[in-house]
Amino acid sequence: xxxxxxxxxxxxxxxxxxxxxxxxxxxxxxxxxxxxxxxxxxxxxxxxxxxxxxxxxxxxxxxxxxxxxxxxxxxxxxxxxxxxxxxxxxxxxxxxxxxxxxxxxxxxxxxxxxxxxxxxxxxxxxxxxxxxxxxxxxxxxxxxxxxxxxxxxxxxxxxxxxxxxxxxxxxxxxxxxxxxxxxxxxxxxxxxxxxxxxxxxxxxxxxxxxxxxxxxxxxxxxxxxxxxxxxxxxxxxxxxxxxxxxxxxxxxxxxxxxxxxxxxxxxxxxxxxxxxxxxxxxxxxxxxxxxxxxxxxxxxxxxxxxxxxxxxxxxxxxxxxxxxxxxxxxxxxxxxxxxxxxxxxxxxxxxxxxxxxxxxxxxxxxxxx
Amino acid sequence: xxxxxxxxxxxxxxxxxxxxxxxxxxxxxxxxxxxxxxxxxxxxxxxxxxxxxxxxxxxxxxxxxxxxxxxxxxxxxxxxxxxxxxxxxxxxxxxxxxxxxxxxxxxxxxxxxxxxxxxxxxxxxxxxxxxxxxxxxxxxxxxxxxxxxxxxxxxxxxxxxxxxxxxxxxxxxxxxxxxxxxxxxxxxxxxxxxxxxxxxxxxxxxxxxxxxxxxxxxxxxxxxxxxxxxxxxxxxxxxxxxxxxxxxxxxxxxxxxxxxxxxxxxxxxxxxxxxxxxxxxxxxxxxxxxxxxxxxxxxxxxxxxxxxxxxxxxxxxxxxxxxxxxxxxxxxxxxxxxxxxxxxxxxxxxxxxxxxxxxxxxxxxxxxxxxxxxxxxxxxxxxxxxxxxxxxxxxxxxxxxxxxxxxxxxxxxxxxxxxxxxxxxxxxxxxxxxxxxxxxxxxxxxxxxxxxxxxxxxxxxxxxxxxxxxxxxxxxxxxxxxxxxxxxxxxxxxxxxxxxxxxxxxxxxxxxxxxxxxxxxxxxxxxxxxxxxxxxxxxxxxxxxxxxxxxxxxxxxxxxxxxxxx
Numbered sequence: 019x020x021x022x023x024x025x026x027x028x029x030x031x032x033x034x035x036x037x038x039x040x041x042x043x044x045x046x047x048x049x050x051x052x053x054x055x056x057x058x059x060x061x062x063x064x065x066x067x068x069x070x071x072x073x074x075x076x077x078x079x080x081x082x083x084x085x086x087x088x089x090x091x092x093x094x095x096x097x098x099x100x101x102x103x104x105x106x107x108x109x110x111x112x113x114x115x116x117x118x119x120x121x122x123x124x125x126x127x128x129x130x131x132x133x134x135x136x137x138x139x140x141x142x143x144x145x146x147x148x149x150x151x152x153x154x155x156x157x158x159x160x161x162x163x164x165x166x167x168x169x170x171x172x173x174x175x176x177x178x179x180x181x182x183x184x185x186x187x188x189x190x191x192x193x194x195x196x197x198x199x200x201x202x203x204x205x206x207x208x209x210x211x212x213x214x215x216x217x218x219x220x221x222x223x224x225x226x227x228x229x230x231x232x233x234x235x236x237x238x239x240x241x242x243x244x245x246x247x248x249x250x251x252x253x254x255x256x257x258x259x260x261x262x263x264x265x266x267x268x269x270x271x272x273x274x275x276x277x278x279x280x281x282x283x284x285x286x287x288x289x290x291x292x293x294x295x296x297x298x299x300x301x302x303x304x305x306x307x308x309x310x311x312x313x314x315x316x317x318x319x320x321x322x323x324x325x326x327x328x329x330x331x332x333x334x335x336x337x338x339x340x341x342x343x344x345x346x347x348x349x350x351x352x353x354x355x356x357x358x359x360x361x362x363x364x365x366x367x368x369x370x371x372x373x374x375x376x377x378x379x380x381x382x383x384x385x386x387x
Numbered sequence: 388x389x390x391x392x393x394x395x396x397x398x399x400x401x402x403x404x405x406x407x408x409x410x411x412x413x414x415x416x417x418x419x420x421x422x423x424x425x426x427x428x429x430x431x432x433x434x435x436x437x438x439x440x441x442x443x444x445x446x447x448x449x450x451x452x453x454x455x456x457x458x459x460x461x462x463x464x465x466x467x468x469x470x471x472x473x474x475x476x477x478x479x480x481x482x483x484x485x486x487x488x489x490x491x492x493x494x495x496x497x498x499x500x501x502x503x504x505x506x507x508x509x510x511x512x513x514x515x516x517x518x519x520x521x522x523x524x525x526x527x528x529x530x531x532x533x534x535x536x537x538x539x540x541x542x543x544x545x546x547x548x549x550x551x552x553x554x555x556x557x558x559x560x561x562x563x564x565x566x567x568x569x570x571x572x573x574x575x576x577x578x579x580x581x582x583x584x585x586x587x588x589x590x591x592x593x594x595x596x597x598x599x600x601x602x603x604x605x606x607x608x609x610x611x612x613x614x615x616x617x618x619x620x621x622x623x624x625x626x627x628x629x630x631x632x633x634x635x636x637x638x639x640x641x642x643x644x645x646x647x648x649x650x651x652x653x654x655x656x657x658x659x660x661x662x663x664x665x666x667x668x669x670x671x672x673x674x675x676x677x678x679x680x681x682x683x684x685x686x687x688x689x690x691x692x693x694x695x696x697x698x699x700x701x702x703x704x705x706x707x708x709x710x711x712x713x714x715x716x717x718x719x720x721x722x723x724x725x726x727x728x729x730x731x732x733x734x735x736x737x738x739x740x741x742x743x744x745x746x747x748x749x750x751x752x753x754x755x756x757x758x759x760x761x762x763x764x765x766x767x768x769x770x771x772x773x774x775x776x777x778x779x780x781x782x783x784x785x786x787x788x789x790x791x792x793x794x795x796x797x798x799x800x801x802x803x804x805x806x807x808x809x810x811x812x813x814x815x816x817x818x819x820x821x822x823x824x825x826x827x828x829x830x831x832x833x834x835x836x837x838x839x840x841x842x843x844x845x846x847x848x849x850x851x852x853x854x855x856x857x858x859x860x861x862x863x864x865x866x867x868x869x870x871x872x873x874x875x876x877x878x879x880x881x882x883x884x885x886x887x888x889x890x891x892x893x894x895x896x897x898x899x900x901x902x903x904x905x906x907x908x909x910x911x912x913x914x915x916x917x918x919x920x921x922x923x924x925x926x927x928x929x930x931x932x933x934x935x936x937x938x939x940x941x942x943x944x945x946x947x948x949x950x951x952x953x
Contacts (some may be wrong), residue, residue, distance in 0.1 A: 074770075074848050076401050081470035093404040094851035099851045109860075110950045113866045152950035172853060377457030 023086075025208050026071070026176065031080030033066050035159065036321055041077070042232045051206045053199065055223035059255065063232040064212045065180055071210065072178055073097050085175060098181045100169030104181040106161050108153040114140070114164050115149040119378075121172040135291055139167040157258045159190040164344040166198065169209040171203065177202070179211040183218060211253060216256045228252050250376050253297050259346050262296040272375055275339030284314055290375045295376045300331060302372035303346040305364075314368045318344065323353070323360050332358075334366065390677055401771070404562050406857055410769045414779060417762040421782040422659040424825040428797035429789065435643040435800050436660050457626065459641075463648065466624040468577045470652075473547040477555050478601050484697055485559040486689035489566075491590075492682040494691065500560075502698040503641030504553045510903040510930040512612030513922035515546040516915055518618055519710040524845070525718050528641040533710065546614035549704055551607050552697075556602045563595020570679035599663050606656040606717030610649060610790035612889045617910055625649045626889075633893060639799070646793040657788040676949045704927065727920040734912040736900030744902035748884035748928075754833065755824040760873055763835035764861060768847055775922055777808040778875035787829035799821055799893050814896035821895055823884045831876045838872030839865070870943055878936040882929045 024047035032323055033174065039064045048054050056064035069075040071082055073094040078107065081090045089097050097275035108117055122132045140146050143163035153161050162182060169177060174243040182198070183191045199222045202209050213219055219226050220240040228235040228243060228251075236248045247253035266288045267369040273277050274296060281296075286293060308315055319341060330348040335341075346366055358364065439445045484503060506514060521528045522537035522545075556793055568590070574584045596890055612626040619627055625645055633642035646768070709879050710716045715724050731737040766779050786794070802813045812818040842865060850860035866873070888903045895904055902925050909918040 072848070072850075072852065077399055079399060091400045091402045093402060093407065094848065095404055095406060095854060095856070096402070097852075099847065099852055103843075103845045105843050105845060107843045107849045109846065109864045110948070111864060120850070121855060124853075124855045124859065135570070136859065154950050168849075169852070174852070 024048060024083075025052075025085060026210075027081070027083040028067075028071065029068070029083070031070060031077045031082065033070055033076045040072070040232055042252040044080070044195065044234055046227060046234065048208060048210065050208055050331055053202055053209045053211070053222060054161075055211050055219040055226045055276055056215060056229055057213055057223075057226050057256075059236075060214055062227045062229045063219065065378065067229070068180055068210060069340070071176075072101060074334065082235055083158070099176040099178050100172065100174035101178040101181065102162075102165045102169050103181045106153075106165040106185075108161055108168070109167055113150050114145065114156070117153065117164055118171050120168060125172070126323045134356040135171060136167075139171055142204075142272040143197070154292075157190075158186050159194060162186065162194060163197075166201070168329055170201075170207070171320055175208065177207045181214070182372055183214070184215065189214070198210055200335045205228055218239050220256070226254065230255070247297075247374070250295055250378065253374065253376075258300055260300065260347065262298075262339070262342055264294055264296050264339075266290055266292045266294050266375075266377075270370075274336070275335070277316055277338050279333035279368060279373060280370045281375055282370050283373060284375045285377055288375070292377060295378060297374040297376065298344075298368050298372055300345045300347045302342070304369055304371060305346065305348060305352055305369040307364050308367045309325045310365060312367045314370055314373070315365055316344075316368060317363065317365045320358065320360055320362050320364050321328075323358070325347070335362065367375065389629050398461040398568070403771075405767075407771065410857065411772050411775060413761060413872065414765045414769065414772070414775055417692060417758060417765070418775065418782060419777050420758065421779075421785070421825070421828075423578050425785050425789065425828075426782070427760070428794070428801035428916050429785075429869075430553055430680055431800035431804070432643055432793060432797035433647065434442055435547045435640060436647050438640060440640060449640055453641065453644050453648070458623070462623045462625050462628045462645075465540075465622060466626070468608050469543050469547070469615075469654075472540075472607050473544045473777060474601055476544065477548045477551050477604050478559075478597065478696065480596065481552055481555040481559050481600065483693060485556055485563050487694050488560060489563040489678070490630040490680050491687045491690040492680050493687045493694070499698055500695045502701055503556050505701050506550050508882060508886065508933065509550070509705075509928045510888055510906055510922060510925055511546070511550045512617050512888060512903070512906045512910060513541065513609050513613075513619035513708055513919070513926070515551045515614045516906075516910060516919050516922060517704045517711075518542055518546055519915065520707050520711045520717060520919070521703075524684055527718060535621065537621040538618055539844070542618030542620070543615050543622065545620055546610045547611060549701065550611065550614060551604050552701070554607060557645065558600040558603060559596055560592065562593045562599075563816070564594045566678050570676055573876065595663050596608055598662050602656040602660045602663075606790075609652050609832070610715050610889070611622050612792055612892070614906070615636070616907065624737045626790075629796065636861055638866075639796075642796055643800070646790070647794050649790050650788075650793050653790050654788045654794075661784075671740065695946070709923050712923050714916070717916060724807050725759045727916040728924075730905065730909075730917060730921065731817075732915045733914050734905075734908045736908075738903050740900035740905040741898055741902045741921065743816070744885055744925070745928060747816060747823065747880045747899075750816070751823045751884040752818045752881040754820060756873055756877040758824065759828060759831045759876060760835045760869070761864075763839060764865060767836055767839045767874075768844070768857075768865075770847075783832045784829055786825050786827070790824075791826055791887060792793060792892075793888035794822065794826055795893035798890070814894070816899050819901070822890050826887065826890050827880055829882045829903060831879060834872055834876050834879070835869070838869045871940060874936055874940055874943075878932060882934045885929045885932075886926050 026048040028046040029069060032039065033040060044067060056067060056331055061124060064227050066075065070077040073089070073092055073096075076091060076144060081088060081170045083089065084098065105374065109120065112120070117231075118130050118136045122135060125133070134148070137146065140149060143166060143169070145163055145312070146159060148160060151162065157163065166182070178179055179198075183194055186194065196217060211222065216272055225237060225239055227244050229236050230251055236243055236252045238246075243252060244256055247256065253259045254261070262274055264272050266284070267273050268290060270281055270284055272281055272284070272294060304312070313324040316336055317338065321333040321335050324331045329350060330353050332348050334344045334346055334347050344366075352358065411932070435443055436449055437446060439448070470942060484499075487493060487498060507552065518537055519542075523534055524541070526537070529537070532541065570588045570592070571584065576589050579587065608624060609714045611681065612630060615622070615624045615627045616630065625648060629642050629645045632638045632645060712727050713723050713725070714721045730741070736743070762779065762783070766776050766783070769776065787859065789797075798818065802809055803819060804810065812821070846860060846864060847857055850857060886903055888907055891901055892904055892907065895901055902921055905920045905923070909915075909921065
């Protein structure tokens with residue numbers, strides 16, 4: 019990849035629970051100072067991977083290397099990491115100060131040094147005046163910050179965050195995302211966060227590792243993953259996506275029923291007349307200034323208009339492509355300017371740059387419900 | 388990736404840290420303790436049943452003898468009869484009492500609950516002795532028996548019902564307080580009357596609790612030895628037979644056979660109870676709302692009257708024993724005296740036996756709590772070492788299934804064996820402590836496990852990530868959080884060590900006589916007033932421990948309320 023050496027290397031890691039394979043042949047590199055998110059649906063194995071890296075549930079096969087040292091079989095006590103759990107696991111009978119100082123006390127650090135370090139950490143998370151309170155007297159967000167301070171107190175080389183925000187209210191969660199990211203950036207500590215919340219991953223991560231059913235689906239920057247998902251699973255899991263079934267045509271052509279579309283993103287190895295899935299995001303559908311001559315223009319009828327506050331989500335019936343419906347985002351302006359109503363005919367365009375084609379039939383999870 | 392490039396799929400070898408070794412070492416030591424304290428003695432007991440006096444293997448001869456000797460086999464029928472009758476009565480009585488405490492709005496609920504728990508503080512001998520003062524030949528209530536004798540099944544059933552009542556009540560109370568209030572609202576809103584609600588909501592939700600209470604009652608009664616010993620008269624039951632064979636006739640082999648027969652219902656009841664408890668878990672969802680009773684003057688009055696009646700009986704039993712111990716010569720000379728408390732003139736070891744008991748109970752509470760809580764912590768929170776933890780889980784459940792008499796006898800066979808290197812323990816205070824800790828191990832262990840399960844499982848992970856060894860976190864975090872449970876366990880061990888007779892009756896020596904055994908021996912010698920006096924000393928001591936426990940728990944709750952909220 020880059021010229022840098024990886025700080026953390028995971029090689030061919032497999033984790034079995036009895037006959038069940040929780041993780042299969044995972045290989046992965048994390049660079050110094052990077053913020054990496056493990057993203058996936060619940061039960062995909064992302065927490066198992068984090069726990070293997072921490073040594074809490076050591077993998078069945080495979081290697082883990084940190085800072086050039088093989089740590090594959092080491093117990094957690096002999097590894098170098100700080101961890102924040104979803105439950106925070108704050109010690110309820112110790113004050114905020116005692117919690118943060120917990121790891122320092124056993125390191126023969128002098129008392130003034132400990133106090134200074136604790137003060138510095140609490141300062142950076144804005145909890146200076148809460149030192150003598152017990153965890154139960156703090157709000158969820160404050161507890162979260164204490165847990166983070168405690169994990170960082172011993173200056174670990176690696177910070178592990180296991181769904182650190184999912185126990186919080188939506189508003190607090192958004193604020194803490196920025197705080198954690200800023201703190202991580204300021205300290206430059208290599209960080210891995212596990213989350214099932216795509217928005218969290220997109221806003222916080224330098225790189226995202228999408229995991230599903232124990233295997234890595236895609237690794238990339240948030241922009242990469244969002245705009246160039248490598249398969250329908252990733253496309254579906256992150257953001258909203260239209261899945262349209264069609265067949266491959268000549269060269270860069272695909273067909274949805276009677277409609278011919280041009281695309282720039284047709285994968286190799288697809289033959290003419292192969293069944294394919296055509297994907298496009300609702301916000302990528304062009305709505306202004308579309309004429310029948312525009313590239314990839316599609317005549318539709320507006321079935322429903324769902325008001326979502328800052329925009330409308332329209333369901334568009336495409337008669338020429340069987341009974342297909344496409345979801346498209348209409349801005350408030352557009353709907354007002356053109357006086358758009360349900361039942362109206364309306365032509366949109368599917369820009370060739372934004373169409374993604376996969377050579378497999380994908381059944382959207384919502385359609386199975 | 389090409390298969391050739393993949394490294395060989397070797398299983399990752401976990402490096403076992405020094406911490407892990409410490410954990411395993413301690414766990415192993417506790418497992419070893421249980422092996423010596425329950426498994427090996429039990430083996431010695433079982434093998435003794437198949438031997439003659441000279442230690443030759445005789446197959447089933449002893450059992451044949453047991454079942455063909457009418458005097459012995461009759462005891463089986465007797466035991467089953469009185470246990471069944473007592474169980475039905477005590478479960479019914481306790482059910483109504485629990486119903487009153489949870490489903491009515493009567494006054495003085497905590498007073499009634501407190502009164503109902505009094506018998507826990509008594510050795511089972513004491514209610515029986517009290518019964519004799521009330522219904523014996525010179526009793527003031529003897530006329531109520533209409534010419535029947537208190538000595539025999541009537542006395543045993545009455546004594547057992549009183550003695551077992553609090554145990555059964557606790558189980559039923561717990562299952563009743565777990566009922567979901569919303570089911571009652573649903574039932575009412577659908578137009579069901581109180582009777583239909585009772586049969587469709589109340590009973591189904593507590594049926595496991597009732598069955599479990601029934602099994603526990605049956606086991607406690609059939610293995611209890613104190614009540615039939617005092618009021619059994621000529622009516623033999625299995626528990627008294629073990630005692631008679633061993634202490635009276637010195638026939639250890641037949642004693643072993645009888646105590647093995649006694650083991651059968653205890654093990655069955657134990658197994659059944661475990662199965663039921665597993666089912667009980669599934670009933671209540673996390674979202675259930677506790678039931679809150681609504682006032683109903685008539686119903687509340689009836690319930691108050693019922694509880695008052697039961698309360699009077701229990702308080703009466705205690706008061707009679709206390710009064711009888713304080714008068715010159717029941718019932719002829721009722722002038723007050725403390726002469727009965729001068730134990731030096733009586734059989735049973737005098738005041739020394741009382742202080743031995745306090746010493747033994749204190750050691751049991753201190754050592755027992757440390758060992759049991761540490762063991763429970765390691766079983767619950769250690770990682771890896773699956774085989775060791777599974778073995779431990781099996782071992783800790785064993786004591787529950789073994790009646791005290793069988794355990795005591797097993798200890799004779801095991802520790803008194805000349806070839807046993809632990810032989811020096813025999814007839815000492817330590818063996819009484821070991822035996823008592825073992826006897827009450829299971830319940831204490833389960834209490835500890837329940838408390839530990841409520842603690843975040845990641846504490847150990849966090850402390851490992853901070854490079855703090857587990858024992859520091861155990862001492863600084865786990866133990867402080869669990870102090871209420873630790874106090875509960877030590878109180879439970881102390882009270883039971885004070886009151887128990889069954890296991891230790893085979894193990895004491897003249898130097899280590901115990902108060903509860905002194906009650907037995909003084910009663911045997913016809914000194915009922917002194918027996919009652921010693922019984923009262925036990926009640927006062929156990930009651931004092933309970934009081935201290937309540938004060939400590941309350942003080943602790945106040946001191947720690949800053950971090951114990953929710």
